[in-house]
Amino acid sequence: MFSKKGSSFPISRDMFTDAEFAQVIASALKVEFGSTRNGAKMIMQWTGVSQRTAKNWLSGTNSPSGAHLILLARESNAVLKAMMLMAERPEMSLGASLLSLRRQLAETIVALDHMI
Numbered sequence: 526m527f528s529k530k531g532s533s534f535p536i537s538r539d540m541f542t543d544a545e546f547a548q549v550i551a552s553a554l555k556v557e558f559g560s561t562r563n564g565a566k567m568i569m570q571w572t573g574v575s576q577r578t579a580k581n582w583l584s585g586t587n588s589p590s591g592a593h594l595i596l597l598a599r600e601s602n603a604v605l606k607a608m609m610l611m612a613e614r615p616e617m618s619l620g621a622s623l624l625s626l627r628r629q630l631a632e633t634i635v636a637l638d639h640m641i
Contacts, residue, residue, distance in 0.1 A: 541611065543588065551585030553607035571600045602628070
């Protein structure tokens with residue numbers, strides 16, 4: 526058995542509370558899906574979670590576990606960028622921003638081709 530006495534790690538204010546973390550991820554998911562109503566369905570497809578869990582993530586009530594967070598970051602550049610910013614690695618978030626911009630440009634080109 527491990528002793529209950531011992532050193533504890535100091536918690537700095539730079540740490541996120543669970544509620545703050547859930548809100549950051551919810552904000553990133555809202556950026557990803559905008560005003561579309563299929564956000565929960567997409568999250569369910571990406572991660573295999575239930576509809577209730579996906580809606581809780583979107584509302585910021587709960588946050589994804591580590592494994593689910595990785596699955597979200599694979600699909601969502603906004604979640605990936607939020608992770609890099611929370612990790613205080615803004616230089617890494619630039620890549621996610623560029624990927625999002627590339628996707629938006631590709632969608633715009635397709636829309637322009639349909640209009641022409």
